[in-house]
Amino acid sequence: MSKYQKVIDWLNKCIDEESLKPGDKIPSENVLCEQFGLSRQTIRHAISKLSEDGLLESRRGSGTYVSDQHAEDGNKSVVAVVTTYVDDYIFPSTIRGIESTLSAKGYSMQLSFTNNTTGREQEILTDLLERDDVAGVIMEPVKSALPNPNMELYRKLQDKGMKILFLNSFYPELPFPHVSINDEECAYRAVKALVEAGHKSIGCVLKLDDGQGRERYRGYLRAMNECGLSFTYDHVNWIDTIDIKDGKRALSRVKERLSGCTAVFCYNDLVAGMLMQMLIDSGMKLPRDMSVIGMDDSDMAKIGIGGITISSIPHPKARLGEKAAQNMIRLIHSTGNFTNATYEFAENVILRGSVTAVK
Known part of the structure; x- marks a missing residue:
């Protein structure tokens, strides 16, 4: 530094x-x-x-x-906020954090949803290109681990002078800042917690089509390598958005691929809960036969599956929204290249009943 x-x-x-x-x-x-x-x-x-x-x-x-950084008099006082979904357990708190921070500075928020599809993302970006009242866009990327056909629309928005900040993830092809969890670091801490509980054979279930899955895989690998643990791709399981919608049926092959593992790191609490239910239904005793850890610290993690609460890493929902809005306001008021607009939260593991120590 x-x-x-x-x-x-x-x-x-x-x-x-x-x-x-x-x-x-x-x-x-x-x-x-x-x-x-x-x-x-x-x-x-x-x-x-x-x-x-x-x-x-x-x-x-x-x-x-x-500086006050209040919205200036004129017609550019709107910040467009675009997320993938609204009914996810994370987004309501994040959106409230964004809205309260923007309104305190005189900005209004326009909310849209892509439903995690590039077609809907294209419609929204095209509409934004035709508008003159939008000062900036806080955008959650669509399936950010996959090639995206809308890169040129983002570049046109940049050429128009519109400020763009990504939320929760980012497109590596674009130079825009992002506010998110530090997915690699949080995954690293989750796997390290399993190692510290005595586990040596640790698998993972990660999301293939979102950038968060890519970064969490980096954290998984870093922890395994740093701890000198052997790694086999047989224990790495990839699922996508459709699989998660299908529920535990989509995890039918995961149990087979986790053979020999005593613990597993899951993409989030929803995946962890589906996996735990599938393992319990197959006759396994948790956490004795398999320790499980997720991410987001959702209500599901606290309620648990089959009476077993889920170990997890918290998602800073409202704080993440507030930070995204703060940095968007700073981008709008910046006269140069605002180099500190990217911010990543690193949270610590909360251990619950789904993780047990092994000798």
Whole structure:
């Protein structure tokens, strides 16, 4: 990390946590030099970057203040928010977090859903290209692990000057920032928790068509390699959006491929719950015969399957929405390249009844 980035991160945190509010004067250059042990030139560079991002404004002869970043008078006060679904257990809280943060700054939210299809995504993007009242788009990608036919529409929106921020995942072909869980790190922590419970043969069930599945697979591999555990692709199971809709029937072959495993990391709590029910129906005793861990810490994880609560990693639903909205507002007000718009949450494992220690 560059020296000035430490100052930027600290000031960003103060603004996010509202210990520095709009209109507040930030500490003087002398105070910041002493606080961070840095030169005046480095401090000025950090302040200049945050001013380009629209977070700070300098007043001649007075000092530097936190900008208000309120929606400007005019016709560009709409932020389009596009998610895949609305009935998922994550999205209502995330959308509320986005809406409350946007409205506090005078922006209105227009909500649309793609139903996780590229056809509907194309319709929405085409409509946005024809509008002049939209300042930015917070977009959840559609099946982000697969090639997508709508890349050119995104580039046209960028050429039009519209700010774009991805939610929950991202398209690797595009240079836009994203706000999401750090899927690789969270998966790594989940698998490490299983290793610390004594498990050595660990499988996984991951989602093939979403970028989150790709990143969670990276975390699974990193944990297995770091812990010196043998890895076989026979224990890796891939499912897609249609499989999840089909329910536990789609997991019929997973039990066979997990043969020899004592634990399994699942893409999310829904998949973990379906797998647990399928294993229980087949006569297995959980967690004695198989420990299971998911992600999202949904209501299902807390209620459990067959009386067994599910170990999981929380999804920062509302906080993720608030952060996405904050960073979108900063993108809108940035006069340069807002380099800190990407943010990833790293959450810790909550162990429950679905994981048991082995000797």
